[in-house]
Amino acid sequence: METNLKALMYKFSILFLCWLTPLFTSAQGPTPESFLGYPKASRFTYHHRIIAYYQEMARQHPTQMQLVEYGRTPEDRPLVVAILTSEKNFGSLEAIRKNHLSRIGLLPSPSKDPDIPIAWLSYNVHGNEASSANTSMQVLYRLLDPTNADSKRILDQSIVLIDPCSNPDGYARYTNWYNGVHSSPPDLTSFSREHREPWPGGRFNHYLFDLNRDWAWQTQHETKARIALYNRWMPHIHADFHEMGSNRSYYFPPAARPFHEAIRPWQKEFNEWIGTYCRKAFDQQGWSYFTRNEYDLFFPSYGDTWPTFNGAIGLTFEQAGDAKAGLALARPSHRDTLTLADRMEHHLTSSFATLEAMVDGKETLTKSFEEYYRLAAQKPEGLIKTYLIKYTGDKAQQEYVVQLLQRQDIQYGRPKKTQTLKVTNINDHQEATILIDSTDMLVSAYQPKSNLIRVLFESQPALEDSLTYDLTSWGLGYQLGLSLFASQEKIEQQPWPEATPIPLELGRNPYAYLVDWKGLGSVKFLSEALQKGLLIHTTNTALTIEGRDYNEGALIITRNGNPKKNLAETLSAMAVKHGVKLHSTTTGFATKGIDLGHDDILAIKTPKIVVIAGEGISPTSYGEIWHYFETQIQYPLTTVPLSSLEKVPFTEIDVLILPNGDYTQDFSPSTYSKIQDWVIQGGKLIAMESATGIFLNNSELGHTKKEPESVIPPNPLQPYNKKTRTAISQTTPGSFFKVDFDHSHPMAFGWEGPYYALIRQAYQRNFLKDGWNVGYLNEDNYRAGFVGADLAPQLTNTLLYGVKEVGRGSIIFMMDDPLFRGMLYKGQILYGNAVFR
Ligand SMILES: [Zn+2]
Structure with missing residues (x-):
């Protein structure tokens, strides 16, 4: 009953907003409502309609607004930034930009004019935090409203860049789903379908990467495109608009500790200064908020920290909401209904509080920014x-x-x-x-x-x-x-010299061509060669032929095995493309190692690879694998939902990958026995992180968990207010360990120097007694990062990457993710070995 009443009240509030909003097109361009044809906050606007609104506003404001398409997403949606300022500034926009870059030493030309503050507002980097992109249209409209004195003052004194949606594919995934399932009026019941977003969720981009962890390493297309434009503008302020759990309130600056030590005092002060503007606005309305908690400024790959290390004031705003919130959600513990209208109003308010704080503090901001760059170049810290x-x-x-x-x-x-x-x-x-x-x-x-x-x-x-x-x-x-x-x-x-192709060392009429197995380039070379139908052999021992040494894992392409007329041209082009050195030999006779016709020179199969996805599987773990095969080594990958695993025709596949995930629901005993039979017949199974748990303690396929050497008894007198700190003693948020390898195993071929794993969890596996312990942690392999005191002993003398041969096949255990966020270079070589060797 109460729920029905709230739904009615929601309907009335929409009608009321409707009545308040002028539904006409005026000199300042159409309101979002009149352009879209429905009241504010009554729907999540589709991404293409948001773009259409921005295009219309750019058309109506040719002397104040420029819409820049800075890229397209993997799903071919436009990535855009609107650049807004006064008519006066707009006339010399390019000169202002260049002047700004000159003042901070990023352009060689002398600067003539004082700097103008530049703000960059980014909305919806997490796609299912969907109030943000919807708010961005309101921000645009209000900024361009000539009757609004505050907006006029902002645009007279600054340049504002708005990215309405930094993650269009994730936003579309969420909103397309939501708009297709929600009730009208929206059902406020928290357990209804419309409040339960299905796998994989809209938070991530197309490849299921978290774009708010990608600023520093830039593995994703959207990030690369955005930062190319960011570097052209180098804003003084970057504000990133998010949503958090639906039962919370609102978060704005001052930011939470820990702060990275590279953050300057003036950056902290300006962060606090913006906080005072947000506080004032929220206090006036009586809205709930919190500050200085949780959203810290330490890890450098966020939308607040990366700009901060580029001299900007990097800000995070978090509104209660997220996918759970839908258009409206009853919150019994707050005795209220969280509506999209409220969420948008809060983000709109903090957007303007930020811009007002910027123009009020513009002298300090621009001078400090310049000084930051001057010191960086002349007196580096x-x-x-x-x-x-x-x-x-x-x-x-x-x-x-x-x-x-x-x-x-x-x-x-x-x-x-x-x-x-x-x-x-x-x-x-x-x-x-x-x-x-x-x-x-x-x-x-x-x-x-x-x-x-x-x-x-x-x-x-x-x-x-x-x-x-x-x-x-x-x-x-x-x-x-x-x-x-x-x-x-x-x-x-x-x-640095211009890139020159590596010279090819090819003789006439060769017996075979050889490529050393070195680096990601050789994995890419192999991937392409297999797809071209070439017969590729490899050696597990080092060879010397005609005075040249070839390493373990070197690829061998014999002329007789590949009777194509243009073999030399094909291989040469591939070698140049992937940055590997191609050699040739006139003989199969090795002066060291084994001859090229030896039984141990093995043909590499062109594997049919299947990966499991869907409900239960970690979206990011699956996404990293997908991204690796599709964009890094460009090798075909077949994805199968976990719920259909049992129906897979196992005889047709060579490699089965189980990403990190929860397999307890969909991994039946009959699936298990099918997989076991398939491995015995020659299949290769790669089980990653928690997927390795499926095979724990199984006599045939399994491995075992370490018994803790000494159990630290819990302290019964643990103070209540220390509970969070006690909990982290069992965790690591991600720390680097040097891995010890058995480099004679093919899974550890192909790189020089040390290999570091980014450890986020201790799986505590014993060394395999009847398998190959390829990569493991010894006593002193810790290198850097926080590791809880209780966790540290679990990360010694433990297996990370193991291979167990079962029948004619094998099972590879990975207690660490070599493809984590696509950021580990050598992990990609290790993964290539696991798949192809
Ligand atoms: Zn977020």
Whole structure:
């Protein structure tokens, strides 16, 4: 009854809003309501209609608004930013932009004019936090309303960029679903279908990546496109609009601790200054809110922190809502109904509070921003003045680094001369003496983005409080497995050379072509070769033929096995494309190792690969696998829902991947026995993280869990107010460990130097007694990041990657995710080995 009453009240409130809103087109352009044809907050507007509204407003305001399409999503939706300012500023927009970049040293030309503050407002990076994109239309309308004195003042004194929806594919996934299922009027009952979003949810983008964890590494197309435009504008303020649990209130600055130490005092002060504007507005309305809690400024790949390390004031706003909230939801504990109208009103209010705080504090903001960049280039913080990346012979890895630095607008070069230097190894903090030459890369701290460089490269960020929201270590040396060193000297450098193809070493009429198995490039080469139908062999032992050494895992393409006329041209083009070195030999005779006709020279099958997805499976774990196959190594992958696993024709597949997930509902004994039979017949099963639990303690396919060596008894006198801190002693938010490998096993072929895993959980597996312990943690493998005191002992002497041969097939256990967020370079090689070898 009460629910029905609330539904009626909701209907009336919509009608009331309708009556209040002028439904006409005026000089300031149509209201969102009149353009869309329905009252404010009565529906979630489809993404294409939001874009249409922005296009209409740009058409009606040609002297104040520019709509820039900065990319298209994987599902071909436009990514747009609206640039707004006064007519006067608009006339010299490009000059203002260039002047701004000159003032902070990112353009060489001299700056002539004082700086104008620039704000960038991003809505809906998480697709199912759908009040944000809907609010963005209201923000646009109000900013362009000539009768609104506050808006006029803002646009006279600043430039405002609005990204109405940073994650269009996720937003469309959520809103298309919601609009198709909700009742009219909306059902306020929390357990109704419309409040239960189905798998995989709209939070993530097309490949099910969390775009609000992707700013620093930029693995996703949307992020790359956005940051290219961001670097053209380098805003003073970046505000990211989110939603959190539907039972909460509203979060705005001041931000929560821990703060990263690279954040400057003036940035904290301005963050607080914006907080005072939000506070005032919310207090006036009597709206609930909280500050300084949970949403910290530490991990650098968020939409608040990455801009912060680029000198901006990075802000997060969180409204109660999320997918659970729908258009309206009863909240008995609050004795209210959470409506889309309320959620939009709150985000609209904080958007304007931010812009008003910016223009009121514009002198401080622009001066401090300039000073930040001046100091960064002239007096970089910290002891490290030059970062050195030793070349290991992996061209693909070096190109990976080049791309990552270029996308962040970071300058790099190579040493001017060959020299011996005393340095520190950043990954293990040991002093070292190294010889550097022109193949190595240098990144100087004397440049405008030196604060960002320091954060991206640091291996042990100082954590002032271990209660934090995400990873506590992320150093590029670990992520990419680089041989990374630091010098306290400024080292002379010269420009990085233009990329030149690796020369091919091909003789006439060869017996075979060979490619070393080195780096992600060789995995991509193999993927393409198999799809082209080439017969590829490989060796598990190193070889020497005609005086040249080939490593374990090298690929062999014989002329007789591939009787195509244009084999040399095909292979050459592939080698150039993937950055690998192609060699040829006139003989199959090896002076060391085994001859090319030996039984142990093995043909690589072109595997049919199936991955499991759907309800129960971690969307991000599945998404990482999908992204890896589709965009990284470009190899076909067949996806099957977990609920249909039993019906899969197992005889047709070679590799079955079980991503991280909860398999308790859909993994029946008969599915288990089908998989077991298939493995015995020659199938390869890859079980990742919690999927490995399916096979625990099974005598044939299984492995076992470690018994804890000593159990720490819980403290019965634990104070109540310490409960959160007690809980984190069992966790790690993500920490780097160096992995020990059996490099004679094919799963550990193909990279030089150390491999670091990003550990987020202890699965506590014993070493396999009847299998291959390929990668494992010993006593002293911890490198960086927070690990709870009770968890640390569980991360020693434990298996991470194991292979168990069963019948003619095998099962691979991965207690760690090598594809985590697509950010680990060597993990992608390891995964390629697991699939193809
Ligand atoms: Zn969010």
